[in-house]
Amino acid sequence: MIEKTPSVVVVGSVAVDWVITPKAERETSVGGSATFFSMAASYFGPVRLVGIVGKDFPEQSITDLQASHVDTEGLEVVPDGLTFRWKGRYHDNMNERDTLDTQLNVFEHFDPKLPESYRRSEYLFLANIVPALQLKVLDQMDERPRMVGLDTMNLWIENTRDDLLKVLERVDVLTINEEEARQLTGEPNLVRAARRIHELGPKSLVIKRGEYGALLFHDGDVFSAPALPLEEVIDPTGAGDSFAGGFVGYLARVGETSGESLRSAMIYGSVMASFCVEGFSYDRLKGLTHERIDERFMAFSRLTHFERARLL
């Protein structure tokens, strides 16, 4: 099946993070939205990465991506630059964090160029980067992809709202945090925020809620995917991007976007996010098998299943 799966192009950050949690710390933890997305999506079909790193980026991570069959032709390595760096500390509940430091480095002048071989891909995910660059990538596609997904953040909602609205008009699926959905629409109620977002372009909306799971709004329908209660959460960094990787990867694999496929995609996204948080960086996303992924899908099924009951 995997041979026939259309490839997914992702553009986003590739970073070296410094992650501090209540119980542990990793000073050189490879991260970035495109990295997590790619590693997660790679289990569903071919992935093509667009990003930028500096001379300090660990060679091992490029090897890891390639070993996971991620096409890195679109990963620009700047020989005299440094990789984007983020440093953050998680609170005791592991659901909130403080950013301690951000160094854009080569990311500041990132000018994504899609390799020729990427331009006819049917699935495109615009991970969290400045909307002007998301637009630029979308414009480089030979034709409008079958599905365009997008992630964004408070910074762009506040500072580059016009560009964001322009790209949103051309997007099929928006993945966004709960607070960002409220901020984007000015609407505290999520059901009404979702309606406003549909009007901005995206037919499908995924609202991410961290350890509380995610909601899908699509065609008047709502679906709630829980997060798996885990005994050991090591590092939540990248959970949302791993979710997006599993979500888009699964949709590309099945080749359709019916309500049912979107629901299964939400669960595969949740599965990949649950693996992600069990380790630093992409440690736990590496070397998974389809069998283990399916096992965890079944764990979500057990987690949410109930029989129909009636009072009448």
Next chain:
Amino acid sequence: MIEKTPSVVVVGSVAVDWVITPKAERETSVGGSATFFSMAASYFGPVRLVGIVGKDFPEQSITDLQASHVDTEGLEVVPDGLTFRWKGRYHDNMNERDTLDTQLNVFEHFDPKLPESYRRSEYLFLANIVPALQLKVLDQMDERPRMVGLDTMNLWIENTRDDLLKVLERVDVLTINEEEARQLTGEPNLVRAARRIHELGPKSLVIKRGEYGALLFHDGDVFSAPALPLEEVIDPTGAGDSFAGGFVGYLARVGETSGESLRSAMIYGSVMASFCVEGFSYDRLKGLTHERIDERFMAFSRLTHFERARLL
């Protein structure tokens, strides 16, 4: 079926609240844990209320309870006292609130006495009151009920921990907020907090997460019940108690506590909570029908359903 359902006794607060939300306000809003529990549980079978109010308590609310077939023999009316009063303001997200004022009034010297007719009930719910009184009620039962449920709060966890631990040993189901579960056990991770709570007595644990739904831990199994995304949340006060009413009410009605029944009970609890928050006080819990309750149960089914999928 309802004729055969064993009755549920609930002891807890009966209050007059002053509720302020971002969009509206009600100065005399009848509330209290026992009130919400009773109104919600009344759709599943007979309920017997134990509580205390003052001369200011609206006669209409006693009529409402009785019209819902809630036995109010155990509701003490103090002719020269005032009812327990709580005043609070909800934040924009409707999931957080600040307490502006609390007046214990007659509740300060509450000394619950179970009417003779209550003492052989098979189901007992000890809603959120000081643990010493919960113990006192439990001790007044002629024999150990088939199921004892308990709710509590941060105040008792901090100030009357020993009494709380003493009553917990004799409880089957604990319903508690997420933060309170962490506080009770000193364990930020919920899976491990749940294990600690099982060791304290309760075989079943319901962790309430407000607009994010609730988790059930039982016999090594976990079940996640979402909250229904609602377009109009009027007043979240009493949602947790309405949940408990639906949950315990359903269990009494089906007369068993298997894993499957507990899962359905979680959904009926969520159904009753979803009605509760759609109005001030118990406005929306009044005059429901089994048909509407079942309809909403089905909405939860649609909200969470997904097909099994496999990668392998």
